[in-house]
Amino acid sequence: MSHTPQAVVSHMMQHDLFSQWLGIEVLDVKEGYSKIRMIIREEMINGFGIVHGGIAFSLSDSAFAFACNNRNVLSVALDTSINFTKPVHVGDILTAEAKELHNGKSTGLYHITVLNQHDHIVALFKGTCFRTNKKLVDK
Numbered sequence: 001m002s003h004t005p006q007a008v009v010s011h012m013m014q015h016d017l018f019s020q021w022l023g024i025e026v027l028d029v030k031e032g033y034s035k036i037r038m039i040i041r042e043e044m045i046n047g048f049g050i051v052h053g054g055i056a057f058s059l060s061d062s063a064f065a066f067a068c069n070n071r072n073v074l075s076v077a078l079d080t081s082i083n084f085t086k087p088v089h090v091g092d093i094l095t096a097e098a099k100e101l102h103n104g105k106s107t108g109l110y111h112i113t114v115l116n117q118h119d120h121i122v123a124l125f126k127g128t129c130f131r132t133n134k135k136l137v138d139k
Helices: 005-015 017-022 053-069
Strands: 025-030 033-039 075-084 093-103 107-115 121-131
Touching: 005 017, 005 025, 005 053, 017 053, 033 053, 053 075, 053 093, 053 107, 053 121
Parallel strands: none
Antiparallel strands: 025 033, 033 093, 075 121, 093 107, 107 121
């Protein structure tokens, strides 16, 4: 049985307690693509009074996971990197858009852009995934 990208990501979100804790909302999903959003909360602030970098990284990582797994081929992160371009503050609404640059048999390459509510780029994330020979959703 074939699973649509939306069905695979829905299955992932049901089991992804961390993405749920972040408050991630899935906006759009297509093969090799995802767009998600979250609102920054007070407990996400670091000791400098700005949002901890791990939050933008985690949002990007979830967008990456949804994009590289939505063909129902279990894929895991092999290498990731992030550049932080602007600070993020409480109340900001972040949107992460993951675009596939390469879809290989054993690896995939993705670029994720994180924008705030003013359409300013706050982070740029690049991820390479390793594709297993397993299905993410069996039924």
